Amino acid sequence: DTAVSQTPKYLVTQMGNDKSIKCEQNLGHDTMYWYKQDSKKFLKIMFSYNNKELIINETVPNRFSPKSPDKAHLNLHINSLELGDSAVYFCASSQDSGENQPQHFGDGTRLSIL
Amino acid sequence: GQNIDQPTEMTATEGAIVQINCTYQTSGFNGLFWYQQHAGEAPTFLSYNVLDGLEEKGRFSSFLSRSKGYSYLLLKELQMKDSASYLCAALDSNYQLIWGAGTKLIIKP
Numbered sequence: 001d002t003a004v005s006q007t008p009k010y011l012v013t014q015m016g017n018d019k020s021i022k023c024e025q026n027l028g029h030d031t032m033y034w035y036k037q038d039s040k041k042f043l044k045i046m047f048s049y050n051n052k053e054l055i056i057n058e059t060v061p062n063r064f065s066p067k068s069p070d071k072a073h074l075n076l077h078i079n080s081l082e083l084g085d086s087a088v089y090f091c092a093s094s095q096d097s098g099e100n101q102p103q104h105f106g107d108g109t110r111l112s113i114l
Numbered sequence: 115g116q117n118i119d120q121p122t123e124m125t126a127t128e129g130a131i132v133q134i135n136c137t138y139q140t141s142g143f144n145g146l147f148w149y150q151q152h153a154g155e156a157p158t159f160l161s162y163n164v165l166d167g168l169e170e171k172g173r174f175s176s177f178l179s180r181s182k183g184y185s186y187l188l189l190k191e192l193q194m195k196d197s198a199s200y201l202c203a204a205l206d207s208n209y210q211l212i213w214g215a216g217t218k219l220i221i222k223p
Contacts, residue, residue, distance in 0.1 A: 043213040100145045105156035
């Protein structure tokens with residue numbers, strides 16, 4: 001009965017590779033997010049989708065491309081991985097983007113670039 | 115610019131009370147959230163305040179002063195399991211969450 005699930009939990013890969021992280025929520029929420037949390041523990045919003053439509057696209061390299069096949073899924077594809085991409089990536093969802101609804105987070109994907 | 119300030123780290127004793135402060139500067143304001151994040155885990159929702167005053171939820175309470183751009187999270191009867199980071203996040207006029215860096219709370223026996 002996991003609410004927000006993301007896979008894989010750990011990802012170790014070489015610089016220059018392309019990788020994807022998947023996220024699914026079964027809460028019936030309309031909005032999904034991708035965050036990056038670096039070693040200093042700042043949660044930085046990367047993208048937000050509402051009903052499959054992109055609504056937030058912060059300044060991230062265009063090597064990062066989100067894809068939302070339906071409102072329950074938001075995947076993150078990363079091309080040409082760099083050392084600075086090492087971080088924990090969290091997927092989250094909320095009922096609606098325009099209201100004060102709390103966000104529910106997945107367990108995170110720990111990405112390590114060698 | 116938009117900014118959230120909270121202490122980096124705090125230490126408290128089991129059974130005691132601790133107050134974690136947060137000040138915010140945002141373009142518009144639609145409320146403030148507190149989240150708890152245990153090491154290696156996901157943030158989990160604790161509280162939401164949009165009106166001035168204190169909201170109590172068991173051992174945890176959250177306070178907001180909109181005029182001062184200030185909030186605090188109050189934890190009573192501290193338990194070892196309360197050792198975690200506490201993240202303050204303000205909702206701006208576009209309903210975008212602006213996150214603080216979190217306060218790492220260390221509980222000692």
